[in-house]
Amino acid sequence: MPPKPQTESLVEAQASAWVARMYAQPDDAVRAEFLAWHDADARHAGAYLRAEAAWILLDRAQVLTHGSGLAGREVAAQLKRRKAERTRRYVLGGAMAASVAGAAAVGVTLLGRVTLETGHGELRNVPLEDRSMAAVNTDSRIDVAMKDDMRHVDLVKGEAWFQVAKNPDAPFVVTAGDIRVRAVGTAFSVRRHDGGADVLVTEGVVEAWSIKDPSRRVTLTAGAEAFVPAQDAIQSTHHPEEVERKLAWRDRQVMLNSTALSEAVAEFNRYNDREIIIADPALRSAELVGGFQVDQPESFVRAVQVALDVPVSIGEDRIIIGTVSAAR
Known part of the structure; x- marks a missing residue:
């Protein structure tokens, strides 16, 4: 035939x-x-x-x-x-990051807090005071407050990825509504939604939970992604390539x-x-x-x-x- x-x-x-x-x-x-x-x-x-x-x-x-x-x-x-x-690029730290983002970032300093905001279609790479790096996606806003014993970022809207400088004495905590994500020295992103937040981890380990149900907190390692709802079980998966795909916006x-x-x-x-x-x-x-x-x-x-x-x-x-x- x-x-x-x-x-x-x-x-x-x-x-x-x-x-x-x-x-x-x-x-x-x-x-x-x-x-x-x-x-x-x-x-x-x-x-x-x-x-x-x-x-x-x-x-x-x-x-x-x-x-x-x-x-x-x-x-x-x-x-x-x-x-x-990207790993090679960011390991250079704040000096190179400043050259990329120094003139571009939209930021306002008020009473020890720094507000960074992007418009529709804008993306920003911004070095933070503690030598961490924040990549802020389109139509997003973060409020940053650095203290000796706590580094706090409030994700008011949108999405951001953080490469956190190691400091065991000052945990790095991102707030997205009712959701909390805690790290010491790692790299991860948070995207805020009405009912919770997406968390993607590219390096190290983070802990994520909702203040409405703190008993359901989870530990996420590099390559993991999870949607953290305000009041429900947290579902996580481990797909490193999918995490990188979803974070391609950084480039x-x-x-x-x-x-x-x-x-x-x-x-x-x-x-x-x-x-x-x-x-x-x-x-x-x-x-x-x-x-x-x-x-x-x-x-x-x-x-x-x-x-x-x-x-x-x-x-x-x-x-x-x-x-x-x-x-x-």
């Missing part, structure tokens, strides 16, 4: 995977394997060109695709490299790894005034792999158009996926 013809979606997924492999310094064996695939079906050449165009749109990012395990592994490998680079990136289109769109909308709208509900669950700059929604949408073969319309104040026109 002749081989069963490949579906178009399978061809596109294979093409996306091949782009990832060919941009990862392939050896002669991989090149030979690629040429054999390329010449095996007339559709492969066109699919590869479309996938390569999507790659170029990503601007140093990984291929955007759906259903490609290899592309997902490429993204995971990039996350590991990013983590190593002004959105990283996707089998991420639903709806989640990816929500992430871009955190940083951009021009809203992305998914017009076709059937597209919301499409899974994507790739990486983008947070301030490049058009590149993301163009790549979605290629990968999912859907119409998009780019207007002045909104971008629509799945319809022909963005006109009001």
Whole structure:
């Protein structure tokens, strides 16, 4: 029997995977394997060109695709490299951090407290008085108070990541409404929600709890993430690569790894005034792999158009996926 013809979606997924492999310094064996695939079906050449165009749109990012395990592994490998680079970068401490953030941070000092705030789409890396580092995400505010026996940060809104300078005599405590996160010398992030907070740990150990139910406190180690609710059991998981993916904003990136289109769109909308709208509900669950700059929604949408073969319309104040026109 002749081989069963490949579906178009399978061809596109294979093409996306091949782009990832060919941009990862392939050896002669991989090149030979690629040429054999390329010449095996007339559709492969066109699919590869479309996938390569999507790659170029990503601007140093990984291929955007759906259903490609290899592309997902490429993204995971990039996350590991990013983590190593970031560790080397922050170990230098306050001097370098000051050069990055000194003129950029929006801060107000009042009665021994420092307020740091970002607008929509802004991100700040700010050295603190104790030589800790705070990376403040978009539309966020932190109030910082440093004392000899306690270092306190009130996350009023939004999200921030902290690399805490070690000082056993002065615990570092982040407050997010009813939620408390305590560390001595470690690195972690807190994202505030109405009903609790997300906590992600990149180094060391932290303790997290709600003041409404302190008996349910948990200890989280590096690579762990948890949602800490105001009044319920705390659910935690240990996925270091997922933690790094969710914290890609520190490098002004959105990283996707089998991420639903709806989640990816929500992430871009955190940083951009021009809203992305998914017009076709059937597209919301499409899974994507790739990486983008947070301030490049058009590149993301163009790549979605290629990968999912859907119409998009780019207007002045909104971008629509799945319809022909963005006109009001």
